[in-house]
């Protein structure tokens with residue numbers, strides 16, 4: 001079964017953190033466009049993999065298109081938005097019309113918007129057609145829901161023994177598959193920019209894993225619901241959020257070493273982790289409004305976790321069968337916990353950036 005069906009209904013309104021991550025890619029997008037030789041009359045193709053409903057995708061696309069048109073104002077441009085078939089594509093097209101960030105408001109000639117409703121673990125564009133490929137806050141999702149028991153928590157980094165090895169293997173295979181699919185899509189000389197949750201390994205060996213405190217808080221709230229007779233304990237034990245925060249070394253594994261499967265496909269431009277400031281926490285530090293902080297933090301979390309929790313925790317686990325009620329109760333408890341102590345479960349981020357050039 002797939003790891004997620006997509007983002008929850010009002011994702012666009014509660015994805016300021018994902019926007020902050022994508023904003024760190026702005027100069028990289030502009031530089032990537034500048035690095036690509038494209039003949040004046042033929043279309044320049046920009047693809048965004050894991051675009052969701054597009055509010056953030058529009059802005060990144062617009063950056064790329066402005067850079068293309070700065071070089072040649074008449075260059076035809078194709079904007080290709082990729083996501084799963086279950087994505088809310090109607091909302092993406094609504095955003096294309098109405099969002100102030102939409103590239104549809106740029107001066108003519110018009111940009112042709114296209115969608116690619118397939119998994120990004122397979123080719124998602126005609127072979128050798130994409131000049132700039134981008135992916136923000138998406139390629140950390142695993143292809144399938146892992147079948148492991150994880151009583152220690154909800155996140156890969158709490159796993160030990162066989163479960164830890166199985167999750168690392170799945171993540172390695174999925175990343176290599178993602179890159180092989182992009183090697184298919186990209187034109188020779190094309191660029192691929194991927195930004196997603198990462199793990200930073202400090203000089204003393206400490207591993208800083210994006211979102212670890214959040215996922216521990218979520219597991220503790222779920223275990224408390226099990227103790228209160230609202231959730232089946234075996235469902236809590238068997239649940240894992242199918243997201244993997246890679247290290248720089250794990251990101252490089254499929255292409256960096258001579259003899260690695262994609263060594264001949266890509267040249268690395270950049271591969272690194274960086275902190276991205278937490279917009280919800282920063283606001284709380286400024287205004288001290290813990291209730292508002294907790295509401296915005298929970299709405300952000302619900303946007304990207306609800307589909308996974310619904311399919312893989314609350315549908316098998318809600319004892320009275322009321323999945324929506326149990327989800328509401330879970331997020332309400334999480335909100336109360338965040339409001340009681342804004343520092344305790346703060347979302348910390350070490351964004352992993354991978355920028356590659358197709359040979």
Ligand SMILES: C[S@@+](CC[C@H](N)C(=O)[O-])C[C@H]1O[C@@H](n2cnc3c(N)ncnc32)[C@H](O)[C@@H]1O
Nearest residue numbers: 006018050052056083084119120136137138141
């Ligand atoms: C957190 S959203 C990020 C959306 C957008 N890129 C942004 O920065 O706001 C992650 C997106 O990845 C998509 N996704 C997850 N697995 C995918 C897959 N296998 N193929 C295509 N899209 C996928 C989800 O459906 C979701 O829309």
